[in-house]
Amino acid sequence: xxxxxxxxxxxxxxxxxxxxxxxxxxxxxxxxxxxxxxxxxxxxxxxxxxxxxxxxxxxxxxxxxxxxxxxxxxxxxxxxxxxxxxxxxxxxxxxxxxxxxxxxxxxxxxxxxxxxxxxxxxxxxxxxxxxxxxxxxxxxxxxxxxxxxxxxxxxxxxxxxxxxxxxxxxxxxxxxxxxxxxxxxxxxxxxxxxxxxxxxxxxxxxxxxxxxxxxxxxxxxxxxxxxxxxxxxxxxxxxxxxxx
Amino acid sequence: xxxxxxxxxxxxxxxxxxxxxxxxxxxxxxxxxxxxxxxxxxxxxxxxxxxxxxxxxxxxxxxxxxxxxxxxxxxxxxxxxxxxxxxxxxxxxxxxxxxxxxxxxxxxxxxxxxxxxxxxxxxxxxxxxxxxxxxxxxxxxxxxxxxxxxxxxxxxxxxxxxxxxxxxxxxxxxxxxxxxxxxxxxxxxxxxxxxxxxxxxxxxxxxxxxxxxxxxxxxxxxxxxxxxxxxxxxxxxxxxxxxxxxxxxxxxxxxxxxxxxxxxxxxxxxxx
Numbered sequence: 001x002x003x004x005x006x007x008x009x010x011x012x013x014x015x016x017x018x019x020x021x022x023x024x025x026x027x028x029x030x031x032x033x034x035x036x037x038x039x040x041x042x043x044x045x046x047x048x049x050x051x052x053x054x055x056x057x058x059x060x061x062x063x064x065x066x067x068x069x070x071x072x073x074x075x076x077x078x079x080x081x082x083x084x085x086x087x088x089x090x091x092x093x094x095x096x097x098x099x100x101x102x103x104x105x106x107x108x109x110x111x112x113x114x115x116x117x118x119x120x121x122x123x124x125x126x127x128x129x130x131x132x133x134x135x136x137x138x139x140x141x142x143x144x145x146x147x148x149x150x151x152x153x154x155x156x157x158x159x160x161x162x163x164x165x166x167x168x169x170x171x172x173x174x175x176x177x178x179x180x181x182x183x184x185x186x187x188x189x190x191x192x193x194x195x196x197x198x199x200x201x202x203x204x205x206x207x208x209x210x211x212x213x214x215x216x217x218x219x220x221x222x223x224x225x226x227x228x229x230x231x232x233x234x235x236x237x238x239x240x241x242x243x244x
Numbered sequence: 245x246x247x248x249x250x251x252x253x254x255x256x257x258x259x260x261x262x263x264x265x266x267x268x269x270x271x272x273x274x275x276x277x278x279x280x281x282x283x284x285x286x287x288x289x290x291x292x293x294x295x296x297x298x299x300x301x302x303x304x305x306x307x308x309x310x311x312x313x314x315x316x317x318x319x320x321x322x323x324x325x326x327x328x329x330x331x332x333x334x335x336x337x338x339x340x341x342x343x344x345x346x347x348x349x350x351x352x353x354x355x356x357x358x359x360x361x362x363x364x365x366x367x368x369x370x371x372x373x374x375x376x377x378x379x380x381x382x383x384x385x386x387x388x389x390x391x392x393x394x395x396x397x398x399x400x401x402x403x404x405x406x407x408x409x410x411x412x413x414x415x416x417x418x419x420x421x422x423x424x425x426x427x428x429x430x431x432x433x434x435x436x437x438x439x440x441x442x443x444x445x446x447x448x449x450x451x452x453x454x455x456x457x458x459x460x461x462x463x464x465x466x467x468x469x470x471x472x473x474x475x476x477x478x479x480x481x482x483x484x485x486x487x488x489x490x491x492x493x494x495x496x497x498x499x500x501x502x503x504x505x506x507x508x509x510x511x512x513x514x515x516x
Contacts, residue, residue, distance in 0.1 A: 199484040
């Protein structure tokens with residue numbers, strides 16, 4: 001996505017990262033519930049320089065029909081990046097990466113959504129990455145949870161997500177694009193804070209067994225911070241002042 | 245493999261009932277992988293190859309090594325790529341046509357495990373910087389399905405790479421040309437081992453077989469390297485894990501992986 005700069009200092013002697021953050025400091029996160037007129041639920045998130053829009057439809061009839069399940073509703077997720085969202089133009093057709101991320105996000109949301117209440121129906125989650133800057137899957141999952149809640153779909157919990165990682169032999173919270181490209185490890189974590197369950201977890205990069213445990217822990221704690229912002233976004237829409 | 249029939253529900257109930265007594269359907273302990281059989285050089289025309297049986301799951305990997313143009317931003321490194329595919333003869337539900345999400349995930353997870361371990365030393369695969377590099381392609385096909393293709397494909401690719409012989413090229417008239425009689429083993433730095441664990445109810449089982457695979461609530465695939473470090477992970481399936489379970493799976497993958505690594509190492513030694 002971005003170019004790599006070998007001379008860039010990822011972590012300076014004062015423990016400050018390339019974008020001025022401390023090791024356990026997330027980027028600026030702004031979540032807005034609602035915003036789309038036609039979708040049953042929607043959310044918009046700015047997560048650092050990521051800008052992601054999510055629309056939710058359903059529960060509604062399943063097309064094609066053979067996909068429907070008589071025992072439960074089904075969840076369908078499409079994660080899609082706009083051609084202009086990254087440095088070099090991305091071809092608009094879904095890439096293998098986008099197909100995998102769609103699946104991973106779907107499986108991260110499934111434990112949260114009470115699909116069994118709506119047999120023979122589908123809930124569709126459309127994620128559009130308008131601008132990408134590292135950590136899109138976590139930002140997308142965070143926004144998708146808010147959009148599902150905004151659609152009024154019964155849920156057990158919301159999934160909050162953020163990546164932890166390793167840069168200059170240090171475990172950090174919220175990996176940005178530069179740290180993802182030049183760092184040592186990236187671990188996206190999706191977590192349901194009330195149910196204490198990890199529903200999305202991936203890793204690439206080398207970690208010792210101790211670093212592995214710490215990385216999971218830093219990610220889970222980061223999700224708890226994101227969770228508060230998700231709740232605030234919903235609160236602002238439904239209980240906030242109209243002028244906000 | 246996805247739709248639940250009444251039979252599947254009954255099977256799942258039986259699997260859970262056995263797990264409550266500390267048993268598995270095929271008599272293994274919870275942290276015991278199935279028997280792994282590795283046949284190397286199954287395809288002599290490939291630069292390296294391996295057929296792997298993981299219980300009744302059977303996969304085949306062929307490695308092709310050939311000169312290629314480098315990626316524009318990394319002219320000082322060779323290329324490594326691993327793919328995985330389900331052949332239509334491997335299971336009645338597999339259809340021909342473009343790969344579906346589960347197969348794309350399989351291929352990407354197998355590739356990521358080996359890639360992130362830095363097993364193949366790509367900096368040693370340059371013929372002429374920015375002009376010509378060596379590409380290493382490990383293509384895995386699933387021939388017979390009985391659960392856990394993630395690990396079977398990973399072992400096949402790893403075994404094939406460990407026993408691959410690469411030709412040597414030199415630049416003649418700006419074109420790479422093979423140097424006769426200069427074949428050598430592929431430069432490898434570590435042996436990655438992938439261990440997949442399924443969660444059925446509250447039980448974690450290593451290397452789920454086909455019936456367990458259909459019954460499990462979620463899974464996690466963890467790849468470790470020769471130093472006992474964790475280098476890749478993928479969670480899948482429609483349920484979550486607690487933080488304790490994720491830590492436990494990390495420890496299991498190191499312990500179980502170490503034994504499997506010994507088997508891969510002996511395959512490598514026999515080939516030399």
